[in-house]
Amino acid sequence: MAVTIYDVARAAGVGVGTVSRVLNKSEAVKDTTREKVLSAIDRLNYAPDPIARTMITRRTGVLGVLIPFVTRAFSVEVLRGLVNSATNSDYELVIYNVEDNEQRTKYFNLLLKRRRVDGLILFSLPPDEEATPLFVKSGLPIVLIDAYSPFFTSLVVNNMEGAYMAVNSLIQKGHRRIGFINGIVEGNFKFNQANDRLIGLHRAFGEAGIMFDPQLMMATEWDRAGGRAAALQFLNLPEPPTAIFAASDVQAIGVLEAARSLKLEVPNDLSVMGFDGVELSEIMELSTVQQPMHKMGELGIAKLLEQIESEQMSPSQIKAPELIRLDTWLVERRTTAPLRVKRTED
Amino acid sequence: MAVTIYDVARAAGVGVGTVSRVLNKSEAVKDTTREKVLSAIDRLNYAPDPIARTMITRRTGVLGVLIPFVTRAFSVEVLRGLVNSATNSDYELVIYNVEDNEQRTKYFNLLLKRRRVDGLILFSLPPDEEATPLFVKSGLPIVLIDAYSPFFTSLVVNNMEGAYMAVNSLIQKGHRRIGFINGIVEGNFKFNQANDRLIGLHRAFGEAGIMFDPQLMMATEWDRAGGRAAALQFLNLPEPPTAIFAASDVQAIGVLEAARSLKLEVPNDLSVMGFDGVELSEIMELSTVQQPMHKMGELGIAKLLEQIESEQMSPSQIKAPELIRLDTWLVERRTTAPLRVKRTED
DNA sequence: ACAACTTTCCGAAACGTTTTGGAAATAATT
């Protein structure tokens, strides 16, 4: 039915090997025969079968992304960068949505037992002690985004520094009671980012000589409801915070909602700071710690391709995993302000 | 290197055909031998090579989605539905990001010349006169989402009705000068939704005996900047509108921004209505026409799978393309209000 | 004109499955 390389060979009066060679831009084929072959290809409207090709080359032309997708606006933003870059390469991108640990191990096995992809991006999903050796043994090119492991090149944002900047800026504004809403990931994947951000907060607190009050720290889902609930709890404390720092913009929006429901004015009665720099933060004029999300996606693909290339070059000597740390920066908008001194007549 | 079906056959003391048959849950294999084979598979940790398998079955286990991705929040929301459903099927989902006509035709050719996917979802991308015959001839199962063609089962929202409801509700509130900000798609794909929405508006106008003023209609990009620019232009007219209906929530947010910059109060000085029902609309308390976005994604996959199944059942008699029309509904929030009668002393 | 290279090309082998025609084993029937 479909036209094969044999048809082309016959039409051009050459052997199949020769057709294959012009297809793969190999040297060692005379210009005149190359012409013949090309014209035959054109005449027959031939396109090589990618399946048969990978059958022997063992290369699929596919990049995989494992991503807890539905969860966060942040992920979507990075995903755009990934999709963009992949489109401009010759690779296809397949998205594996992982929502729980079951799916996670399912895909881990799926992708490792047989080569379905030429490279893999693990998004917010560091492989655990069990999975790590399997991945390294497989030799599959892998890059981690928004996750860290010493065994794979990892692309992270300076979470500690970002949190430090955020909290510090709040402190500089005179705030001393600062609530922190951290994020968890459902399914209990390890998620070090959360810890790093907490550490950043502690550093800022330490430098300013502020005692950490466990009542002012809470981990919730990465959504508005989580942020809202935590904020409500904080603000109903006998000694409520005057500023709240959330580990994501979306949670911060929840804080805004909580404040509104309590008739608290932002930023006068309460400063709120987010994390991520999603488009939503701009619209809501939310102060936040900006992550270079598109860049993370693009760089992720670039590093992965680099790894795939090098794999072919020198089979054995694989480059050591890199740790790439991208900078965040503070974007102060309208939800943070200097602490207003309370007056009785106010 | 990798363990093949021959290894399993040898280990189990059977022929490869038998192994293949137990793999494919075929009948005609004695329980005792099935046991032998299964244990050998387990012992050798064997997994069949998907590539070799598609080589002969011609089925890839992959669903493709062509989508102008980066453009709209709406697309992302539907994409979630797609990814979700695909995850629960045995198919993988590959995303083809198409940003311009060049990419569009590139992928059209890529996917048609050789079978790379078992089915295709065309998102907001109706095939034109040129492409349509190629697609039908290819026999590839296809469903259109947010696009319509008589040749393929199409999943659309009742755009006309939705726009009618939106405009009508504005009219019921006393508005008579209503601006309409339509959307365009870069790359000039055909995009009938836009027209349908315009028709809905005309119908509402007609019923209310309102003259359509071309000055109050403008098509922009599907983004905030577009909405803002259009709104600014409308509002600087000698006789500005008292309500604006935008073809997407994001554009409507742009309208909100324009209003704020002109010190216009929403909804008292200006009513604004969006379209889509993206999460953002909820956060911004924007009145809007809600589309069942997740459902669109899920239904899209379901219909595609259905088509793929039926393709195998009865090779020739293919089901006629369906036109599935999903309902929208009005969600009135805080950006729409009855027209305030202007008073001089106000 | 012949040897010795170099370039160009041919076509069989290989990749790892599923499919299939028919053989072998087993069960049923006479």
Place this chain on the structure above:
DNA sequence: AATTATTTCCAAAACGTTTCGGAAAGTTGT
């Protein structure tokens, strides 16, 4: 016990490429 029908299984063929060893053609040097 012999024949027939039914399961169960084997192994070759096929899918459409790339690779590779070696043959053919072309080039250069003597």
